Amino acid sequence: MKGDILHKLKLYYKDEYIRLFQGDCLEVMDKIIEKGIKFDAIITDPPYGTTACKWDTIIPFNKMWERLNRLIKEEGAIVLFGSEPFSSALRMSNIKNYKYDWVWDKKKGGNIMNLKYQPYKVHEIISVFNKHKYYPIMEEQKERKSKTEYH
Known part of the structure; x- marks a missing residue:
C-alpha cells in the first residue's frame, strides 16, 4: 500500500476486514474518491x-x-x-x-x-x-412485544 493515497491518511484502526481513518471526513472522503474506491x-x-x-x-x-x-x-x-x-x-x-x-x-x-x-x-x-426503490419481502411478521409490561 506504499505510495497509495490512503497510506498518507492517519490510520486509526485496521484488521482484515476494515480500515478506519481519523481526520476531517470531507478531506478523507476526497482522498478516497481520488483513488476511485x-x-x-x-x-x-x-x-x-x-x-x-x-x-x-x-x-x-x-x-x-x-x-x-x-x-x-x-x-x-x-x-x-x-x-x-x-x-x-x-x-x-x-x-x-x-x-x-x-x-x-x-x-x-x-x-x-x-x-x-x-x-x-x-x-x-x-x-x-440508497439510490434504489425499496422492495420489501412481504412475509407475516410477529407482533413485537415490549421488554416491560409498562409503556
Missing part, C-alpha cells in the same frame, strides 16, 4: 450538532451527500446514526434516497448532564439511504 455500504455516526463541543458541528449536508454518493456503489446503502433534531434534518436533506429508520434501543442512555432540561435518551435513530 467504491463501497458496498457506508456506515457512520456524524456529529449531530446537539452539544456545545467544538467537534460537534454538523457537516454541511450538500458537501457530505456529494461525496457519499460518489463513494457508494450503485446498489449500496448509506447508514447514518443520529438523534433529534439532527435526524429529521438529515432525512430531509436527501429525501429522494431516504428509505427507512431503525431505532437503536440502548441498554444505557446518554445526555446525563441534561437531565434537568430533557428526558434521558435511551435510543438513537439509524437512517438508511
Whole structure:
C-alpha cells in the first residue's frame, strides 16, 4: 500500500476486514474518491450538532451527500446514526434516497448532564439511504412485544 493515497491518511484502526481513518471526513472522503474506491455500504455516526463541543458541528449536508454518493456503489446503502433534531434534518436533506429508520434501543442512555432540561435518551435513530426503490419481502411478521409490561 506504499505510495497509495490512503497510506498518507492517519490510520486509526485496521484488521482484515476494515480500515478506519481519523481526520476531517470531507478531506478523507476526497482522498478516497481520488483513488476511485467504491463501497458496498457506508456506515457512520456524524456529529449531530446537539452539544456545545467544538467537534460537534454538523457537516454541511450538500458537501457530505456529494461525496457519499460518489463513494457508494450503485446498489449500496448509506447508514447514518443520529438523534433529534439532527435526524429529521438529515432525512430531509436527501429525501429522494431516504428509505427507512431503525431505532437503536440502548441498554444505557446518554445526555446525563441534561437531565434537568430533557428526558434521558435511551435510543438513537439509524437512517438508511440508497439510490434504489425499496422492495420489501412481504412475509407475516410477529407482533413485537415490549421488554416491560409498562409503556
